[in-house]
Amino acid sequence: MKYLLIFTILFYCIDCQKQQFTYRFSDGSKRKLEELKPNISEKEWEPLRIHFEYLSSNYNENYTSYITEILEMVSIFFYRFLLVKRMNEKITFKESYPKQFYGFQIMQSLMDQQYDADLVIFVNIENSTKFYKAYCGPTVYDELSLRPIIALMSWNINYTKIDKTNKIIYESNLESAIHEIIHGLGITYDYFSKYYDSVTGKNYENPNFYKQNNITYLSTPRLINFARIYFNCSNLKGIQMEDNGGPGTSDFHFERLLLYNELMTGSQLTGNLLITDFTFQLLQDTGFYRISDYKPDQSQWGRNKGCEFVENYCNNNNFTEFCYQKNIESCSYERTGQSICMQEILSGQCMYQQIYTDQFCKNDQNQVQNQSSQIITYYGSDSICLDGSISPIESYQKFTCQKFKCDINNKLKIIIGDLEFDCSQSGPIQIPNDFFGNLECPNNPENVCLFRNDCPNSCGLKGFCINKQCICSKGYSGLDCQQICDGYRYQGSCLQNCPNLTYPLDLIKYCIGCPGNCLSCSNYNQCTKCKSGYFLREGFCDNLLLDKELDSQNPEYINENNNPQSSDTNSAEIVISTNSNIFLMCIILFMLLY
Numbered sequence: 001m002k003y004l005l006i007f008t009i010l011f012y013c014i015d016c017q018k019q020q021f022t023y024r025f026s027d028g029s030k031r032k033l034e035e036l037k038p039n040i041s042e043k044e045w046e047p048l049r050i051h052f053e054y055l056s057s058n059y060n061e062n063y064t065s066y067i068t069e070i071l072e073m074v075s076i077f078f079y080r081f082l083l084v085k086r087m088n089e090k091i092t093f094k095e096s097y098p099k100q101f102y103g104f105q106i107m108q109s110l111m112d113q114q115y116d117a118d119l120v121i122f123v124n125i126e127n128s129t130k131f132y133k134a135y136c137g138p139t140v141y142d143e144l145s146l147r148p149i150i151a152l153m154s155w156n157i158n159y160t161k162i163d164k165t166n167k168i169i170y171e172s173n174l175e176s177a178i179h180e181i182i183h184g185l186g187i188t189y190d191y192f193s194k195y196y197d198s199v200t201g202k203n204y205e206n207p208n209f210y211k212q213n214n215i216t217y218l219s220t221p222r223l224i225n226f227a228r229i230y231f232n233c234s235n236l237k238g239i240q241m242e243d244n245g246g247p248g249t250s251d252f253h254f255e256r257l258l259l260y261n262e263l264m265t266g267s268q269l270t271g272n273l274l275i276t277d278f279t280f281q282l283l284q285d286t287g288f289y290r291i292s293d294y295k296p297d298q299s300q301w302g303r304n305k306g307c308e309f310v311e312n313y314c315n316n317n318n319f320t321e322f323c324y325q326k327n328i329e330s331c332s333y334e335r336t337g338q339s340i341c342m343q344e345i346l347s348g349q350c351m352y353q354q355i356y357t358d359q360f361c362k363n364d365q366n367q368v369q370n371q372s373s374q375i376i377t378y379y380g381s382d383s384i385c386l387d388g389s390i391s392p393i394e395s396y397q398k399f400t401c402q403k404f405k406c407d408i409n410n411k412l413k414i415i416i417g418d419l420e421f422d423c424s425q426s427g428p429i430q431i432p433n434d435f436f437g438n439l440e441c442p443n444n445p446e447n448v449c450l451f452r453n454d455c456p457n458s459c460g461l462k463g464f465c466i467n468k469q470c471i472c473s474k475g476y477s478g479l480d481c482q483q484i485c486d487g488y489r490y491q492g493s494c495l496q497n498c499p500n501l502t503y504p505l506d507l508i509k510y511c512i513g514c515p516g517n518c519l520s521c522s523n524y525n526q527c528t529k530c531k532s533g534y535f536l537r538e539g540f541c542d543n544l545l546l547d548k549e550l551d552s553q554n555p556e557y558i559n560e561n562n563n564p565q566s567s568d569t570n571s572a573e574i575v576i577s578t579n580s581n582i583f584l585m586c587i588i589l590f591m592l593l594y
C-alpha cells in the first residue's frame with residue numbers, strides 16, 4: 001500500500017538569514033526594552049482583546065475572507081483564556097514607534113487610528129515559496145508593563161490550504177494562528193530575559209533562561225514546576241528549547257523531542273497539536289498574562305518518564321516515544337494514525353513514528369480515500385489506530401483505524417458497525433466468526449481514555465478543540481458547535497443567562513468559571529481559594545513557590561505516582577493533591593517568601 005508522504009512545515013523559515021529576515025526587535029527598541037524595568041499597575045486583570053488589521057487592501061479576497069474567519073475564531077480563543085492588565089489609554093502610534101515592522105511599511109491611515117484593544121496585530125498575506133507557513137512577532141511594547149501591544153503577522157498562502165470543507169485543515173490553520181499569535185504575545189527569544197513576576201513586578205530569583213552547549217533552556221518558575229511534576233524529574237533545571245531548524249525556529253520553540261506535538265514546538269506535524277500547561281504556564285511566567293477558567297490538553301509524551309527521558313531522549317533506546325528501526329510502520333505513539341519510523345528536521349538523531357497524511361485516523365475525509373478495499377475502517381475524531389484488521393473477505397492489513405469510545409469509568413470500547421468490543425485490557429479482540437483478520441486492543445488501553453483530547457466532530461468547522469471541549473465561533477454552540485445560538489455559551493449549551501457561579505464574558509458571549517486552578521472565586525478574575533497544590537497570589541493560583549523553591553533540591557515534593565486519575569484535571573493538580581507532604585512544604589516555603 002502506498003501512502004502519502006509526510007510533510008511538515010515549519011512555522012518559521014529555515015534560512016531566514018539568507019533572506020535578510022530577522023524576527024526580532026530593531027536594535028533600538030531591543031536596547032530600550034533591555035533597560036526598562038516593569039512598572040506594574042493596580043488594575044484588574046481583564047480578557048485579552050486582539051485587534052487585526054490587514055497591512056494592505058489589495059490582497060485576494062478569497063484569502064482575506066478565509067483568514068479573517070480564522071483570526072476571528074482565534075481572537076475568541078484568546079479572549080476566553082487569557083487575561084491582561086489593560087493600559088490606561090487606547091493604542092495609538094507614538095512618534096517614537098518604528099514606521100515599518102520586519103520590512104513592512106505601515107500605511108499612514110493605519111497609524112492614524114486609535115485602537116481600543118490590548119494587542120493590535122498587523123496582518124500580511126504573501127504567496128512565497130519560502131519554507132514557512134506563517135510568522136509573527138511583537139514589534140512595539142507598552143513601556144510600563146513591557147507587554148507587547150503591536151505585533152506583525154505574515155501568512156504564506158502557499159502553504160495554507162484554503163479548504164472550507166476540511167475540518168482537519170481548518171483546525172490546523174487555527175492552530176497555526178494561535179501558535180503565531182503566542183509569539184506575538186511575547187514568546188520570542190528577545191523577550192525571555194524580560195519576563196517578571198506579575199505579583200511583585202520583580203525579576204524571578206533565577207535567570208529566566210540559560211545556555212548550555214549552545215542550546216537554550218527556559219527556566220521560568222511556573223514552567224519548571226509544571227515540568228518537574230510532568231516528567232517526574234525533580235532536579236530539572238530548564239526546559240530545552242529547539243536546537244534545530246535554523247534561526248527563527250531554534251530557540252523560539254519547545255524542543256520537539258521533549259514535547260513532541262505541543263503547539264509551541266517548531267513545526268506542524270500530521271496529527272493533532274496539543275495546547276498543554278507547558279504553554280499556559282509559560283504565558284503566566286511572562287508576567288503579562290493570567291489564565292482564566294481553562295482545561296489544557298493532556299499529553300502522554302514523556303510523562304512520568306523521569307530525568308532520563310529529559311536528558312537522553314532516544315539515546316539509550318529506552319523509551320517507546322521513539323522508534324529505533326528506520327522505515328518500520330506501526331500505529332503512532334498516541335495511536336492517532338498509521339505511521340512510519342523516521343527522522344525529520346527537528347528530531348535530530350532520534351526517530352519517531354510519523355503519521356501518513358492519508359492515514360491520520362481523526363480525519364474523516366480519509367474514509368473516502370481508503371474505501372476501495374473491503375477492510376473495515378473508520379476515520380473521524382473518535383477513531384484510533386489498532387494493530388490488525390477485520391474484513392468480510394480474505395483481505396488483511398497490518399494496521400487500521402477503528403471507532404472507539406470511553407465509558408464513564410474510562411474503559412476503552414472498540415465499535416465495529418453495530419458491535420461493541422471491550423478493550424479495557426490489552427490483547428486480541430474476539431472478532432465474530434464470519435469475519436477475517438485479527439484486531440488487538442492497545443497496550444495500556446486506559447491511557448487512550450485518560451489522555452483523550454479530541455472533540456465531537458472535530459468542532460465541525462465552527463470551533464476550536466481544546467481538551468475535549470469546543471470553543472465555538474460567534475453565534476454557535478453545542479458540543480460540536482453546530483447549534484445556532486444568540487445567547488451565552490456554556491459547556492455546549494445555549495443560555496439566556498449565565499448559570500450560578502459562572503461569569504459572563506459579554507463580548508464573546510461565553511460564561512466562564514473561576515480562574516485557572518481555582519476552587520472558589522468571586523469573579524472570573526478573582527480567586528478566593530485555590531485547588532490543592534496551588535497558591536493564591538493576588539487573586540490567582542500559582543503552581544509554585546516562586547524563586548526559592550527552585551533552589552531547593554529537595555526531591556520530596558515530587559510524587560512518584562503522578563498518573564492522572566481523571567481525564568479532566570491537569571497533572572500538576574493531581575500530583576500534589578495526593579501528597580500532603582508536598583502541600584505542607586509548599587505552604588511553609590510560601591510563608592517564608594512573604
Ligand SMILES: [Zn+2]
Pocket residue numbers: 011012179180183252253265266
Ligand atoms: Zn513558532
